[in-house]
Amino acid sequence: MSNSPLTPGVVAARLPAGAYADNFSDVQPVFDRHEARVAADRCYFCHDAPCMTACPTSIDIPLFIRQIATGTPDAAAKTIFAQNILGGMCARVCPTEQLCEEVCVREVAEGKPVEIGRLQRFATDTLMGKGVHPFTRAAATGKKVAVVGAGPAGLACAHRLALKGHEVTVFERRAKPGGLNEYGIATYKTPENFAAREVEWLLKIGGITVKTGVELGRDVTLDQLQAEYDAVFLGVGLAGVNALRASGEDLAGVRNAVDFIAELRQSDKPAVAVGRDVVVIGGGMTAVDAAVQSKLLGANSVTMVYRRGKDKMSASEYEQDHATQSGVRIIYGAAPVKVLGTSAVEGVEFAYTHDGPNGLEMGETFTLKADQVFKAIGQTLTAAPIAKDGAKLVKQQGKIWAGGDCAAGGEDLTVTAVAEGRDAAEAIHASLMA
């Protein structure tokens, strides 16, 4: 072994070859049948259940858990997929501790919610493992719909439209469909190529053509799509990355966290280079995913720095605990002042922050040694093909609909994107059949 966690600079292969498989394996393996039955037995089958209300896709959670408890996981999976066709991915990546499980009455009563996310994964994995697609298309309507972006919103929209009998073409700028599911989520949350397998399974509904490597504005225009299709759905996500607006941002070794995460998902792990001293700037899930995976690649020290307090951090308590348990140090209440270094980054100067009359104010400074810096302070819309509501697209304008991270309203979550894609499909269907 040539490199170790102590090797200076941004290098690959810091760990023994065998360590990567363990580090990047399933962070929370699927329940076996017995575990699922025990977990399912804890559900109270609440009336008008709070968990169901908290789910952006409104999955009938008490019903699917009862279906697991009574030995019919395939029926449970159908209950889930009827509301959320990406229920398999959502079972892996949903911040359930901030959604369904946070409001579970057993969380309220005992501090131990029913493990809804893991039960959902048990059900969806069971059915998907059989290669069964549980839905059949309605008779063809003769209507054609273009979906731009094969991320969660686009896929959910395309599936629901195909289900209704419409002919769907999905345009994706990247080489593979899946969007953030394929490129933007930590490997240990979705190992074994799950994102790609899920897309393949979803497409079994039929009636969906996916065209990859086609970018809106470059390879095809919105006008062309409007002319050729009866409706257009934009689920283009947020392709831009916010800048630090601190000097030294352009030094070698400063990188967008989303690019690092995408590289990790598409590469052999030992080949991915990582710094000896890594600093991640940001407080969301992207920051946590980059920080934890840096550690898993063998970085010697990884520090996440967030400009506000713990309570303001958008990564959940669970995610923060996962980070610290993985060896990541989290500094709250500090903002970057400048990135230090001559040709490559050598450190980052931060200032402690406090709330002042004019917002966040900077105070005492300190410096963290760094040979790699990841920026994870949010993504932005790069193109504005239709009117905007604030920083994001309006949800409907003429025969164009929008949903997911690029559209106004809602949280930037996979599950929210699925809900918006699905609901847009229903609206498009209603409009086309009117």
Added chain:
Amino acid sequence: MANLTTNFIGIKSPNPFWLASAPPTDKEVNVRRAFEAGWGGVVWKTLGAEGPPVVNVNGPRYGAIYGADRRLLGLNNIELITDRPLEVNLREIKSVKRDYKDRAMIISLMVPCDEDSWRDILGHLEDTEADGVELNFGCPHGMAERGMGGAVGQVPEYIEMVTRWCKKHTRMPVIVKLTPNITDIRKPAEAAKRGGADAVSLINTINSITSVNLDSFAPEPTIDGKGTHGGYCGPAVKPIALNMVAEIARSRETHGLPISGIGGITTWRDAAEFMALGAGNVQVCTAAMTYGFKIVQEMISGLSEYMDEKGMTNTSELVGRAVPNVTDWQFLNLNYVTKAHISQDDCIKCGRCYAACEDTSHQAIAMSPDRTFTVKDDECVACNLCVNVCPVENCITMIELPKGAVDERTGRPVTGYANWTSHPNNPTATAAE
């Protein structure tokens, strides 16, 4: 600590917890382990007549019903009486009794329905130094097809006849074990009493099919594609057993007849309930078969603690304490009014009370947009369903309206005791004089 020593029809045991006649009491090795664990007595698994022993099936003998987390709630069996030679059982009974003189040793018996058979088997027992016999008139499966067990227990005249034979041919106390597979449990109890029984024990198992295999379409337990009805026991049968014990305890004809209570006793509390309804002691089987012999230690500590709390020094102070409070429906106070009350501090907002009341009862619970559940006193009939379905103990309670308070549902003030016998709607009412 309360004294749990029990004297049941002259048979002394260090506590009222006996193991019922069943697989746990079939062999010396089990019974010694039971006594070491602390059981006060055993009823040795039923012996048959001399000669070739019965045979059992060689496939599954038990079927089960489960609650949440696969807790065993009910067990059904198609096992017959002991399938070991009579002389082996007798030798082992004698051996164990010699080493555990302070424990109760009862021998369960089942032989054909003729006086010679009973005289012969009782003769064989003389030498064992056992403390008593229990006549198995209960097992509903297998042996009943041969005119024994439940077949005898369903004919009061036979019970009386066999009991009389046994009293004639043994000096030991005779306990008659009753089957619940009958319409009125008082009739066989009365017959046992007429025959001279020292006590009755009940209930034996209930005829049952626990489940059907939906692949092979056969009842379970399944023997080579076929199944048969078996005897049901375990926590699920406790309410049935309690009622039958109470009926015997409060009946004019059988009041005072000693009762050994059996049926789903799993904890000290179950045992105390049977005793409060008139059982002088209790017999346990399924709980031991589910969790092992050690459970008796919880039963002993639990009953002791309870008796200490109540200031009882001897189990006889508990036995029968609840019998005067078992009455007929017609004597229940129709002017006793309660209303459900939901403790908002304890409520976890699951809404099951609301679903139960709104869908299936009296639409007497209101649900606010923030999931606060409150009882509508003007609709609540106090049925108790909300209490029963609430997952949090004591979150919903029934509050009694004091005399003079107005019941918002009826608009009438609460008055003193009055029952159906004098109610104006009762066509056969007798005016209260």
